[in-house]
Amino acid sequence: MTAPTSASQKLVTAPFRFTVNGQPVEAAVPGGRRLLDVLRLDLGLTGSKEGCGEGECGACSVLLDGEVVDSCLVPVCQVEGREVRTVEGLATGGRLDPLQAAIVEAGGVQCGICTPGMLMAGRAFLDSGNAGAAPTSAAPTDAAIREAIAGNLCRCTGYGRIVEAIRLAAEGRVSTMSAPDAMAVPLAGADRRLLDLGDPEAETPRTLAEAYALLADGGRRPLAGGTDALVERTAGVPGADRYLDLAALDALLGIRVLDGALILGAATTYAELRRDPLIAEHASVLAEMSAEVGAAQIQNRGTLGGNIATASPAGDSLPVLLALDAEIVVGGVRGERTLPAASFFPAYRRTALAADELILRIRIPLVPDRTVAFRKVGTRRAQAISVVVLAVAWRWQNGLWRDVRVALGSVAPTPIRARATEAALEGMPPTARVAAVAAATLAAEITPIDDVRSTAVYRRTVAGRILHRIVRDAAGW
Ligand SMILES: Cc1cc2nc3c(=O)[nH]c(=O)nc-3n(C[C@H](O)[C@H](O)[C@H](O)COP(=O)(O)OP(=O)(O)OC[C@H]3O[C@@H](n4cnc5c(N)ncnc54)[C@H](O)[C@@H]3O)c2cc1C
Ligand code: FES
Ligand code: FES
Numbered sequence: 001m002t003a004p005t006s007a008s009q010k011l012v013t014a015p016f017r018f019t020v021n022g023q024p025v026e027a028a029v030p031g032g033r034r035l036l037d038v039l040r041l042d043l044g045l046t047g048s049k050e051g052c053g054e055g056e057c058g059a060c061s062v063l064l065d066g067e068v069v070d071s072c073l074v075p076v077c078q079v080e081g082r083e084v085r086t087v088e089g090l091a092t093g094g095r096l097d098p099l100q101a102a103i104v105e106a107g108g109v110q111c112g113i114c115t116p117g118m119l120m121a122g123r124a125f126l127d128s129g130n131a132g133a134a135p136t137s138a139a140p141t142d143a144a145i146r147e148a149i150a151g152n153l154c155r156c157t158g159y160g161r162i163v164e165a166i167r168l169a170a171e172g173r174v175s176t177m178s179a180p181d182a183m184a185v186p187l188a189g190a191d192r193r194l195l196d197l198g199d200p201e202a203e204t205p206r207t208l209a210e211a212y213a214l215l216a217d218g219g220r221r222p223l224a225g226g227t228d229a230l231v232e233r234t235a236g237v238p239g240a241d242r243y244l245d246l247a248a249l250d251a252l253l254g255i256r257v258l259d260g261a262l263i264l265g266a267a268t269t270y271a272e273l274r275r276d277p278l279i280a281e282h283a284s285v286l287a288e289m290s291a292e293v294g295a296a297q298i299q300n301r302g303t304l305g306g307n308i309a310t311a312s313p314a315g316d317s318l319p320v321l322l323a324l325d326a327e328i329v330v331g332g333v334r335g336e337r338t339l340p341a342a343s344f345f346p347a348y349r350r351t352a353l354a355a356d357e358l359i360l361r362i363r364i365p366l367v368p369d370r371t372v373a374f375r376k377v378g379t380r381r382a383q384a385i386s387v388v389v390l391a392v393a394w395r396w397q398n399g400l401w402r403d404v405r406v407a408l409g410s411v412a413p414t415p416i417r418a419r420a421t422e423a424a425l426e427g428m429p430p431t432a433r434v435a436a437v438a439a440a441t442l443a444a445e446i447t448p449i450d451d452v453r454s455t456a457v458y459r460r461t462v463a464g465r466i467l468h469r470i471v472r473d474a475a476g477w
Contacts, residue, residue, distance in 0.1 A: 030202070032201060036074075049117065054235070058070065062120055106161045106162070139171050140166070146159065147295075151294065203245065224305055256278070266362065285373075308344070318415035322407035326340075393405040421438055439464035
């Protein structure tokens with residue numbers, strides 16, 4: 001089979017056209033080139049820094065259509081037609097942005113490596129409407145500011161002064177400061193030499209039929225938010241050198257209720273799950289889970305479909321989907337099929353997806369009166385891979401547990417349902433004795449390993465304790 005090539009198929013290809021700080025630019029580069037490289041190497045905008053290249057440090061943060069993202073994890077094909085704002089675009093009319101002035105006043109800069117990224121994360125927060133605006137709204141809390149910059153590392157000043165600067169800017173308590181001339185950096189001219197970085201090409205199909213045909217043709221790797229795929233590339237993990245960019249497939253978007261189920265497009269991001277009213281109404285546990293994934297930059301880009309396809313035993317959404325009895329709808333040239341989440345993860349980092357199939361959507365049956373509890377234990381508050389992640393779903397019937405689901409991640413080679421533990425709770429009252437039996441059953445049932453993040457013993461102990469606490473909290477004793 002050959003890939004479609006006719007003009008009617010309208011694949012998005014280079015040159016990619018978008019705006020940077022209000023100026024239109026064209027990038028005639030492979031679509032898999034990182035936005036960070038386009039900014040720094042092709043356009044000469046070196047304000048955004050490369051620290052880790054893996055989404056951990058936030059030094060490369062820029063705004064994409066107003067949302068903060070790590071530019072080291074964004075392929076340029078996904079910037080087509082969009083608006084990029086970098087630190088060079090903050091100062092306008094010869095004046096520093098109030099947040100830049102505030103960070104100077106608060107003494108929030110030492111070596112300056114983290115500063116551009118901090119400014120962009122802070123600016124996104126101030127523009128989000130969640131930061132309050134003096135004098136009418138309450139000032140943002142410390143916790144809200146710290147959450148906004150949780151994806152940005154600073155090894156020098158400590159975070160206190162940076163938090164203070166964001167608060168000063170939110171409250172409008174900043175003097176105006178003129179911007180030094182050097183900050184008005186022009187975009188590089190058209191004669192700038194483009195470097196060959198060996199970037200993958202990318203194709204951006206507009207319809208599922210085009211996507212299926214390209215996938216069936218082979219040699220292409222689907223790409224959603226890129227927060228796993230681009231990290232792997234930076235880390236040198238071998239893979240296809242051609243991306244099948246899913247960003248223009250409307251069929252993968254959207255959250256809706258249909259025929260008694262919540263339907264989530266595979267390209268739904270964690271940020272969308274956090275703010276969507278249907279999620280709040282029908283499956284608020286998904287919003288709770290999403291708030292624990294990475295930090296703002298990852299939540300704005302990472303998708304549910306990407307988490308499922310990566311199939312990491314530590315993937316945070318996977319125990320939740322198992323506990324909710326989710327079904328995963330996949331599609332390809334041979335048509336669509338629906339698979340229960342419980343049989344979607346057959347082995348370590350493997351899925352039931354065929355090489356020529358895409359994850360299209362996730363179907364979650366709506367169950368009246370269902371309660372779902374979610375707990376994630378990581379090594380730190382943000383950007384932490386789970387040490388143990390657990391989701392428990394149940395209904396009460398005459399004071400007894402019914403339809404119990406206990407699902408975990410990071411305790412076995414795949415995300416699992418703990419069936420023996422479910423049986424220990426099913427039909428039982430939520431007493432202290434039942435909680436103890438269930439916790440002991442769980443600790444015995446899981447098969448965790450020692451690794452860099454934790455030990456098997458700790459994981460067994462903590463999984464049992466979390467479950468014990470969930471039973472206790474549910475019963476209120
Ligand atoms: C700093 C950092 C922090 C992170 N923190 C967390 C965390 O706390 N919890 C957590 O669970 N994960 C975390 N992750 C991992 C990652 O963000 C998630 O797994 C995310 O959901 C991946 O989604 P994506 O859209 O970015 O996937 P991509 O990187 O685009 O794709 C990942 C894989 O899925 C495939 N794929 C994507 N979409 C589809 C589809 N529709 N059909 C078929 N295949 C598809 C791709 O081919 C690729 O193999 C973190 C990553 C980083 C870099
Ligand atoms: S360089 Fe560290 S997050 Fe991009
Ligand atoms: S000022 Fe040096 S890393 Fe933050």
